[in-house]
Amino acid sequence: MIRHSAIGYVAVLAVALFSGSAMQNQVDAASPDVRSSHVIPVNFRGIWAESPAACLSHNDRRYEISAIHFGSASIDAKVRSVQIEGDTALAKAQMEAGDFTLAMTLVDGNEMRARIGERDPVDLMMCR
The missing domain is CATH 2.40.128 (Lipocalin)
Known part of the structure; x- marks a missing residue:
C-alpha cells in the first residue's frame, strides 16, 4: 500500500511539474521582449x-x-x-x-x- 501511494505521488508530482513547465513556456512565448x-x-x-x-x-x-x-x-x-x-x-x-x-x-x-x-x-x- 505504501509503495502504491509513493508511485501515485511521484506520478502526480511529474504531471504537476510537466504542466507547470509547459505553462511557463507558454507564458514565456507569449511575453514580448519589450x-x-x-x-x-x-x-x-x-x-x-x-x-x-x-x-x-x-x-x-x-x-x-x-x-x-x-x-x-x-x-x-x-x-x-x-x-x-x-x-x-x-x-x-x-x-x-x-x-x-x-x-x-x-x-x-x-x-x-x-x-x-x-x-x-x-x-x-x-x-x-
Missing part, C-alpha cells in the same frame, strides 16, 4: 526626411531625432519615455501644445516608417 527607456535608441537617432529634397533645409518634412528630443520646423518635443521592441520604438513626447506618441519602425539603417501623433504614417529616409 524594454523601457527614457532615451530613443541610437539606431533611430539622426536627421530623417520624407524626401531627398527635404533633407536640404530645416522644414516640416525633415525631422531631427536625438536621445531626448524630437523636432522639425513645427515640432519641438522632449522625449519622456520610450518602449522598445525589436526594430520598433514608441516614444511618448511632450510639447507645449500637449503630449503625443511617436511610433517608429526601422526598415533598415536608411529607412524608417514613422507615425507622429494621429497623423498618417510616413516613410522616412536618413539624410546623409
Whole structure:
C-alpha cells in the first residue's frame, strides 16, 4: 500500500511539474521582449526626411531625432519615455501644445516608417 501511494505521488508530482513547465513556456512565448527607456535608441537617432529634397533645409518634412528630443520646423518635443521592441520604438513626447506618441519602425539603417501623433504614417529616409 505504501509503495502504491509513493508511485501515485511521484506520478502526480511529474504531471504537476510537466504542466507547470509547459505553462511557463507558454507564458514565456507569449511575453514580448519589450524594454523601457527614457532615451530613443541610437539606431533611430539622426536627421530623417520624407524626401531627398527635404533633407536640404530645416522644414516640416525633415525631422531631427536625438536621445531626448524630437523636432522639425513645427515640432519641438522632449522625449519622456520610450518602449522598445525589436526594430520598433514608441516614444511618448511632450510639447507645449500637449503630449503625443511617436511610433517608429526601422526598415533598415536608411529607412524608417514613422507615425507622429494621429497623423498618417510616413516613410522616412536618413539624410546623409
